Amino acid sequence: MNGKITREQWERFLESLAADGSLLQASFSAPRSKDGTLSRKLSVRPVKLKNGLHYQFERLLDNKAYHENVGPEELKERLATAMQSYKQALIKTSDEDIQVLANKKGELALMSRASGGKRESEPQTHNRSKRYILPEGVPVPYLVSLGVMTEDGKVLKAKYDKFRQINRFLEMIADVVPDLPQGKPLTIVDFGCGKSYLTFALYHDLAIQRKLPVRIIGLDLKRDVIETCAKLAEKLGWDNLTFSVGDISDYDGRDSVDMVVTLHACDTATDAALLKAVGWDASVILSVPCCQHELFRQISQPALEPLLKHGILKERFAALVTDAARANLLELAGYRTQLLEFIDLEHTPKNLLIRAVKTGKPDREALSAEYERFRDFLSISPYMERNSRLMSPKS
Structure with missing residues (x-):
C-alpha cells in the first residue's frame, strides 16, 4: 500500500x-x-x-x-x-x-x-x-563499505560507538525533516565532512529511504579523504552526493542552501559555517562544535576569578559560553535554537549539538538585551557578532 x-x-x-x-x-x-x-x-x-x-x-x-x-x-x-x-x-x-x-x-x-x-x-x-533507526543484523551497503558492518549486517565491536552516533544523528534528522522546504529539490552542505560517516547516513536517510529530491555536498580540506568519499559515492551510484576540497570560510559554490551540517569544525571554523548558513537563509542548521579557543582568551570577570583561575575549569566554561553565544546569536537571526546531547559524554567530550530551525522574525529587542548583558558581563566579542551585520544586536 x-x-x-x-x-x-x-x-x-x-x-x-x-x-x-x-x-x-x-x-x-x-x-x-x-x-x-x-x-x-x-x-x-x-x-x-x-x-x-x-x-x-x-x-x-x-x-x-x-x-x-x-x-x-x-x-x-x-x-x-x-x-x-x-x-x-x-x-x-x-x-x-x-x-x-x-x-x-x-x-x-x-x-x-x-x-x-x-x-x-x-x-x-x-x-x-x-x-536503532538502522537496526543491527540488517546490512546497509554504505556501512559495510565504511567498515562499520560486516556483509551480514553485524556491527564491528570497534565501530559500535560510531554506529550509535550515526543512529543518534538520524534521530535528530527525523525531527527536522518537516522543517525543510516541501515540493522542491533540497540542497544540503556538510562543512568539514571528514570521512563522511554521517554524510553518507544523511543521504541514505533522505534520498534512499525517504525518496526526497536532495543534493548533498561534502566539503573538507583533506584531499585524500575527499577522493575516498567520492569513490564510495560513485560505487554506490549516489549521483547527487558529491565531495569537494575547500575551506569553509571561502566556499561560495551555492547561491541557496536549505540545510547546513557542520560537525567538529575546529574553533571559529564552526562560526564561519554558521554564518554561511545564516547568509543562505538555510531552513535547518546542525552543528557539533569542537575546540572552542577564541573566547578562552577573552573572558574576563573579576567575580568569576575563583573559577577562571583554574585552567581546566576556564577551558570548560569558555566552551559553554561559546556555544551559548552562538545559540543566542542564531536566535537573533531568526532561528529557534536548541542545545542537545549528541552522544553520551562517556564516548566523547564534544557531545553538544546546536540545532537551529528558521522561524522568521524574532523578538529582537528582548533577545538583544538578554544577549548584551551576557556578552558585556564576560567582556567577550564573539566571532559571529564581529563578522556579520545579521548577528549584531543593534541591527
Whole structure:
C-alpha cells in the first residue's frame, strides 16, 4: 500500500497491527502543536509483562521519559489518536517499514518498503536493548563499505560507538525533516565532512529511504579523504552526493542552501559555517562544535576569578559560553535554537549539538538585551557578532 489512503484503509491497517501482533516499533515525530504540551517524539514497542503482551508508549517531556503500558485491545485506538497529534510516523513490522505522513488537512499517505528480511516479532522483555533507526543484523551497503558492518549486517565491536552516533544523528534528522522546504529539490552542505560517516547516513536517510529530491555536498580540506568519499559515492551510484576540497570560510559554490551540517569544525571554523548558513537563509542548521579557543582568551570577570583561575575549569566554561553565544546569536537571526546531547559524554567530550530551525522574525529587542548583558558581563566579542551585520544586536 503506497500513496494516499482513506480513513477506512487506515483503520483497517491499525486493526491488523493489533490483531496479528506484528508491530515491532512505532515512532511518531513532528508534533502538530508547538505549545510544548506534546512530547517531541512518541515511541511505541511491545513488551512482555507478567499478565501478557502489552505495548509501551514512551513520551519525552522536559528531558524526562514517561511510560505507559496498554493492552492489545487498546492499541488501535491509541495509535489512531497519536497520528492525529503528529505529522509523521515510522511503523516497523516483522515484514516491512511503513512511513506515514499527514498533511495540514489530516489526510494520510503511506510509503511501504520491505524490511530486508523476516524480523523476529517476539516482544522484548521490559528491560530490552535499544532499537536503532538502522537496526543491527540488517546490512546497509554504505556501512559495510565504511567498515562499520560486516556483509551480514553485524556491527564491528570497534565501530559500535560510531554506529550509535550515526543512529543518534538520524534521530535528530527525523525531527527536522518537516522543517525543510516541501515540493522542491533540497540542497544540503556538510562543512568539514571528514570521512563522511554521517554524510553518507544523511543521504541514505533522505534520498534512499525517504525518496526526497536532495543534493548533498561534502566539503573538507583533506584531499585524500575527499577522493575516498567520492569513490564510495560513485560505487554506490549516489549521483547527487558529491565531495569537494575547500575551506569553509571561502566556499561560495551555492547561491541557496536549505540545510547546513557542520560537525567538529575546529574553533571559529564552526562560526564561519554558521554564518554561511545564516547568509543562505538555510531552513535547518546542525552543528557539533569542537575546540572552542577564541573566547578562552577573552573572558574576563573579576567575580568569576575563583573559577577562571583554574585552567581546566576556564577551558570548560569558555566552551559553554561559546556555544551559548552562538545559540543566542542564531536566535537573533531568526532561528529557534536548541542545545542537545549528541552522544553520551562517556564516548566523547564534544557531545553538544546546536540545532537551529528558521522561524522568521524574532523578538529582537528582548533577545538583544538578554544577549548584551551576557556578552558585556564576560567582556567577550564573539566571532559571529564581529563578522556579520545579521548577528549584531543593534541591527
